[in-house]
Amino acid sequence: MKNGYLYAGKILWVDLTRRTVWTTPTAVYAERFLGGRGIGTRIVWEKAGFPPVDPMGPDNVLSFDSGPLSGTMMPGSGRCHVTSKSPLTDLLGVASFGGSFAPELKYAGYDHLVITGQAAEPVYLAIDNEEVTIRSAANLWGLDTHETPKALRNDLNAEEIEWACIGPAGEKLIRFATIIGNTRDSAGATGLGAVMGSKKLKAIAVQGTGGLRIARPERFYEVCARTLDSLKVIDPDRTVSIQKLRRDKGPQMTVCFGCPSLCPRLFEEGNYVPGMLLSEELALCSNKNGYDASSLGAMMSWVTELFEQGIINEKDVGFPLTRGNDEALLKLAEMIARREGFGDVLAEGRIRAARAIGRGSERHVFRLDAGNSGAVSDEFVEFYGHFAEGVEGTRLPFPKEDVGKAETIVHAEDAIGRAEIVGGCKWHTEFNGLPITAEVHAEVLSTGLGKKITARELAIYQQRLHQIERTFNCQGGLRREYDTLPDQYFAAPVPEGRFEDIAKDRSHMEAMKDRYYKLRGWDPTTGVPARATLESFDLKDVADILDKRKVNPVRKDGASPRTQ
Amino acid sequence: MRYIISIDATKCTGCRICEMVCSLSHTGSCWPERSRLRVVSEETDGQIDSVPVLCMQCEVPACRLACPTGATYEGGPTGARLVAAEKCIGCSACVWACPFGASELDLVTQVAHRCDQCEGDPLCVKHCPTGALGYMPEDRLAVAEQRRKLGVLIGLQRLIRS
Numbered sequence: 001m002k003n004g005y006l007y008a009g010k011i012l013w014v015d016l017t018r019r020t021v022w023t024t025p026t027a028v029y030a031e032r033f034l035g036g037r038g039i040g041t042r043i044v045w046e047k048a049g050f051p052p053v054d055p056m057g058p059d060n061v062l063s064f065d066s067g068p069l070s071g072t073m074m075p076g077s078g079r080c081h082v083t084s085k086s087p088l089t090d091l092l093g094v095a096s097f098g099g100s101f102a103p104e105l106k107y108a109g110y111d112h113l114v115i116t117g118q119a120a121e122p123v124y125l126a127i128d129n130e131e132v133t134i135r136s137a138a139n140l141w142g143l144d145t146h147e148t149p150k151a152l153r154n155d156l157n158a159e160e161i162e163w164a165c166i167g168p169a170g171e172k173l174i175r176f177a178t179i180i181g182n183t184r185d186s187a188g189a190t191g192l193g194a195v196m197g198s199k200k201l202k203a204i205a206v207q208g209t210g211g212l213r214i215a216r217p218e219r220f221y222e223v224c225a226r227t228l229d230s231l232k233v234i235d236p237d238r239t240v241s242i243q244k245l246r247r248d249k250g251p252q253m254t255v256c257f258g259c260p261s262l263c264p265r266l267f268e269e270g271n272y273v274p275g276m277l278l279s280e281e282l283a284l285c286s287n288k289n290g291y292d293a294s295s296l297g298a299m300m301s302w303v304t305e306l307f308e309q310g311i312i313n314e315k316d317v318g319f320p321l322t323r324g325n326d327e328a329l330l331k332l333a334e335m336i337a338r339r340e341g342f343g344d345v346l347a348e349g350r351i352r353a354a355r356a357i358g359r360g361s362e363r364h365v366f367r368l369d370a371g372n373s374g375a376v377s378d379e380f381v382e383f384y385g386h387f388a389e390g391v392e393g394t395r396l397p398f399p400k401e402d403v404g405k406a407e408t409i410v411h412a413e414d415a416i417g418r419a420e421i422v423g424g425c426k427w428h429t430e431f432n433g434l435p436i437t438a439e440v441h442a443e444v445l446s447t448g449l450g451k452k453i454t455a456r457e458l459a460i461y462q463q464r465l466h467q468i469e470r471t472f473n474c475q476g477g478l479r480r481e482y483d484t485l486p487d488q489y490f491a492a493p494v495p496e497g498r499f500e501d502i503a504k505d506r507s508h509m510e511a512m513k514d515r516y517y518k519l520r521g522w523d524p525t526t527g528v529p530a531r532a533t534l535e536s537f538d539l540k541d542v543a544d545i546l547d548k549r550k551v552n553p554v555r556k557d558g559a560s561p562r563t564q
Numbered sequence: 565m566r567y568i569i570s571i572d573a574t575k576c577t578g579c580r581i582c583e584m585v586c587s588l589s590h591t592g593s594c595w596p597e598r599s600r601l602r603v604v605s606e607e608t609d610g611q612i613d614s615v616p617v618l619c620m621q622c623e624v625p626a627c628r629l630a631c632p633t634g635a636t637y638e639g640g641p642t643g644a645r646l647v648a649a650e651k652c653i654g655c656s657a658c659v660w661a662c663p664f665g666a667s668e669l670d671l672v673t674q675v676a677h678r679c680d681q682c683e684g685d686p687l688c689v690k691h692c693p694t695g696a697l698g699y700m701p702e703d704r705l706a707v708a709e710q711r712r713k714l715g716v717l718i719g720l721q722r723l724i725r726s
Binding site: 071107145182212214220221256257 | 577578580581584587589593596597607609612614671691
């Protein structure tokens, strides 16, 4: 990694409290963690892992991560991962957005951008190659995510910028706020927009004119071209999205950097919303205000249900809520964005809101946002949701019986982890039925870096990611008993159709957990990564720290970290 | 026969695969600033429109007329507007003269460059995932454009009828 191929070579650190900026070599981290989410997770684990920090305090760190393949010809290389401690779940927060932000960051000379501290006044960060400035965002604060880029361009007097920003939701510390990138795609999961808001960082503008060296350009081109050809343009009709809704109106879709897939991303769309009936207006509202469309959808159906059941009434909300009344829901959504009245309660996320409302409202929280990483760290959402129902929205076959399900999940998580440490897109893997396997990633990396990396080695890199992520969460109090779903989930009738054969009770889930922990090498009683496992992945330092820190297994407030 | 790389901006998704293959094949690096064609994007109220910009192979090339040293010439198998690197003095006259912004000075070598059509097999066209870029003899361009417009018309009529 020291030869200067593929990597930009530096990590950019910004301390907003002291208003200082410095760089360190990427190689220090890349040796064991490769890049992308791997390095981001390691950085957050190091800087904000212990003692547990306040996610919205100055001690939390926010890392924007690219991988070695970001900004290259490899399809799917436009994703930017964001890692931090989540204000929504109090666990490791992971989300990603598409566009050209990560490539531009690399062209400017940085593989990662790590934000620490907290600014006294609203600021934004302007990166123009080596020149990095912290500028006043007094003019930008309060603007929505459609107005912000325009204001950024005016302020910098530069057209060719790539940007990421928060909307009013992030500023108001709404716990499911997002970070929106330049194709209107958002890092939607786990409320990282609120972390950016708490740091008073309105936006980041990047301009880079550099390039990425390739060790064996001809071979690299061949492998990438072959991969490109293997990805037929994804049929928009096959994916559930607002894109379909807008296709006839919008002349053109904007996709991520270097990607041939017409993925479900159009400008209004905040997030991929599997099977969620979110009106166009609500989707646009969530994108402009900068909160997660999926969390909002879940919130709206929950609140409507509460209203219909008489648990909340007009006195609470201020106006009646009925199913299908988009106008009322839109009004409520705007109230959430401004934290007005009842909106202030809901801005805390479903679990916290249920606690505040009481009256048995939590009994109507049926499930977590499975399949959309809306609730907890990626790993766990996929873990829970997919355990029960298979992988929604993908072609991954899932066994109807419980047998083999843990293996399926591990397989899917490994593919996703791999794509996200090399700087790729998780949808561009065998997880989604596409032919980008570990061997393909290994071959592209090898030709780009000029040194042999095998699929086996890649597997070890991504194992480190999973282990560090779990360690971070265990340090924060996560234990086996929290790896669960709400009681209501099990009480609800099994939906008709393809889920009919699924065994839906706790004993089955516990058996699947046993199997999953075994596959991951975690202690079966506590769910904490075993020392032997960590050492086998060359993570002795992590094991030592786990021992040293004897973290109290129960959190102070007695709450499950699995909150939404 | 002169060949043209045609552009259908309505199909461009702004993915920039063309910039990647171009810079990779010409400079051995993934470096958009050194690509022979650039994708320009404009954002209006959240809607992003993108268009690829590259040499239009003008019959009377302004770049050649402006070049004070005769570095720009028509050559290669397709008669593309090429630059003789040894004659180029990096004065940017061709950059100013080009009506499309398709001439650029290379960031590293300071020599002017523009699309050379990859000697008759343009990689950007080959890898464009939506067909926003096409490659055809100049006498087919008008016919292709007429057909494209007919397609738009048919689409419109269907929309009105439905």
